[in-house]
Amino acid sequence: MSLAFAAEKQLAVSAVRRACNLTSSVFNRLVKSETVVKNDKSPVTVADFSAQAVISSMLGKAFPGDPIVGEEDSADLRLESGKELLDRIVALSNEALTADLGLGENADWGIGPGNNRTAEEIMDAIDRGNYAGGKTGRMWTIDPIDGTKGFLRGEQYAVCLSLIVDASVQLGVIGCPNLPIDAASPNSPKGCIFVAVRGQGAQQMALSGADPRPISIPAFSMDQLNFLESVESAHASHSFHDLVARNLALKAPPTRMDSQAKYCALARGDGGVYIRMLTSSSYKEKIWDHAPGSVLVEEAGGVISDFNGKPLDFGAGRSLGDNFGILATGKDVYPKVLEAVQRALSERKANI
Numbered sequence: 278m279s280l281a282f283a284a285e286k287q288l289a290v291s292a293v294r295r296a297c298n299l300t301s302s303v304f305n306r307l308v309k310s311e312t313v314v315k316n317d318k319s320p321v322t323v324a325d326f327s328a329q330a331v332i333s334s335m336l337g338k339a340f341p342g343d344p345i346v347g348e349e350d351s352a353d354l355r356l357e358s359g360k361e362l363l364d365r366i367v368a369l370s371n372e373a374l375t376a377d378l379g380l381g382e383n384a385d386w387g388i389g390p391g392n393n394r395t396a397e398e399i400m401d402a403i404d405r406g407n408y409a410g411g412k413t414g415r416m417w418t419i420d421p422i423d424g425t426k427g428f429l430r431g432e433q434y435a436v437c438l439s440l441i442v443d444a445s446v447q448l449g450v451i452g453c454p455n456l457p458i459d460a461a462s463p464n465s466p467k468g469c470i471f472v473a474v475r476g477q478g479a480q481q482m483a484l485s486g487a488d489p490r491p492i493s494i495p496a497f498s499m500d501q502l503n504f505l506e507s508v509e510s511a512h513a514s515h516s517f518h519d520l521v522a523r524n525l526a527l528k529a530p531p532t533r534m535d536s537q538a539k540y541c542a543l544a545r546g547d548g549g550v551y552i553r554m555l556t557s558s559s560y561k562e563k564i565w566d567h568a569p570g571s572v573l574v575e576e577a578g579g580v581i582s583d584f585n586g587k588p589l590d591f592g593a594g595r596s597l598g599d600n601f602g603i604l605a606t607g608k609d610v611y612p613k614v615l616e617a618v619q620r621a622l623s624e625r626k627a628n629i
């Protein structure tokens with residue numbers, strides 16, 4: 278008997294790998310090039326749309342009935358002013374879809390030489406990501422480039438895909454083209470894919486699929502524990518995280534990293550706690566920013582919840598349901614860290 282979600286996992290890894298190859302090549306060709314003026318966001322825009330088109334095209338072939346919650350939509354590309362952008366996206370998507378990787382991928386997924394899509398097909402693939410989400414049935418989430426700011430800085434970013442069934446994340450695949458395979462030697466080759474299927478554990482492999490190995494969250498003593506937090510202070514409140522760190526008397530400084538690479542770092546023990554305090558009461562966290570990371574952390578033996586200890590609600594639409602803050606860490610230290618978060622919340626309230 279084959280394992281649950283075996284076909285989905287195979288497709289998801291292959292789609293994320295092709296999308297990672299694409300985003301790396303856009304970075305090398307465009308972001309690094311000196312012809313791109315500083316603060317020009319177009320390389321990330323091109324890579325974002327193309328990566329979503331590649332993943333969605335493959336999902337559409339393999340699982341045509343499954344809806345997709347994707348971050349991007351093609352409205353801008355359908356305007357006259359979007360023509361040039363669209364041409365680049367079609368060329369890049371087709372380059373990624375038709376590449377012959379020699380990895381024995383399934384020919385039915387519409388990939389490999391000769392599988393070029395038209396501009397209309399590419400835009401339709403992007404727009405298959407417009408699903409509103411919900412409590413029941415199967416749906417995929419795509420975040421083609423998570424950590425767009427990190428991508429432009431040449432730092433961490435992630436290509437993220439998940440399968441949610443009846444509001445429970447069953448499969449998460451995260452590609453991190455800039456993450457060293459071995460965190461202990463930062464000069465080791467870069468580029469990893471993280472995979473988790475519910476009930477089947479968590480795994481890391483090189484982008485090529487080589488060197489697959491199970492990963493899990495090690496037991497941390499409070500002395501060794503450190504926080505993993507966003508680089509962008511607009512995304513998460515560093516000052517609130519500092520308050521929690523003081524409550525725990527942490528000695529190690531926080532590691533700042535963009536994207537769901539933080540969840541990957543946690544899952545293999547590069548850091549001890551993922552923490553994310555909202556900076557604005559009007560912002561709702563998006564399900565594609567946390568679904569793959571959440572199943573990865575759980576399958577690596579960790580716990581993920583909001584700051585009230587409630588599970589993340591992936592069944593309330595494109596945004597998370599009624600959750601406040603995000604906390605993920607190993608099972609053994611979780612109760613202590615949650616308590617420190619709650620103490621920091623009441624201290625902050627008392628000081629307002």
Ligand SMILES: Nc1ncnc2c1ncn2[C@@H]1O[C@H](COP(=O)(O)O)[C@@H](OP(=O)(O)O)[C@H]1O
Nearest residue numbers: 422423424425426507509511512535536560566
């Ligand atoms: N005000 C805000 N608060 C929290 N998250 C935000 C935010 N504005 C944007 N984000 C999300 O933060 C993600 C990056 O996560 P991190 O801060 O952990 O690197 C972004 O993903 P994208 O880069 O895919 O748009 C975006 O969805």
Ligand SMILES: [Mg+2]
Nearest residue numbers: 420423424566
């Ligand atoms: Mg994102």
Ligand SMILES: [Mg+2]
Nearest residue numbers: 348420422423
């Ligand atoms: Mg994104």
Ligand SMILES: [Mg+2]
Nearest residue numbers: 348422424425
């Ligand atoms: Mg975004």
